[in-house]
Amino acid sequence: MFQNTKLLLRIALFGAFGVSAFGIMTEYLIQNNVRNSMCYKEALKYLCDHPEAKRQLGPPIVDGRINLGDTVGNSSEGNKIWYTVPVRGQKSHGKMMYYVTDVNESDRKFKVTRVELELNHIKDKKLLIKNAELA
Incomplete structure (x- = not known):
């Protein structure tokens, strides 16, 4: 039972990290596209x-x-x-x-x-x- 909780915690932690990284990267790419436009x-x-x-x-x-x-x-x-x-x-x-x-x-x-x-x-x-x- 304790192993399942650890696994769920790891999944949640890596999922949160992935979503945050994706959001930061998306904002950076949009900023970069606008700033590089003619x-x-x-x-x-x-x-x-x-x-x-x-x-x-x-x-x-x-x-x-x-x-x-x-x-x-x-x-x-x-x-x-x-x-x-x-x-x-x-x-x-x-x-x-x-x-x-x-x-x-x-x-x-x-x-x-x-x-x-x-x-x-x-x-x-x-x-x-x-x-x-x-x-």
Whole structure:
């Protein structure tokens, strides 16, 4: 009887470890896929090249980890997808929000249409970095 309990405990322990490792690995792979995408790199380049963003954040501008559990900051509607990325510099920190539009559904080509910066020290205001909808 005692051997059965030990066996069940081992199964539960290894099962919990396996599920945890799978969850951590899945989140890492999703983060990596988003960060290696051309749209992510393009949005970050727009932010780093913008003079007011550089002045407010202070160089160098560093990106953080995307909170994949944030369903408001990272979501989609129709053919638009948006992500919120924490960014920081020497002077301040904030959140970069970038919007991606599916230009051609057949070959899954995406285009960055809007990039915004929300600074933590300036509440209720956003710095518009790029807006292709107005251009």
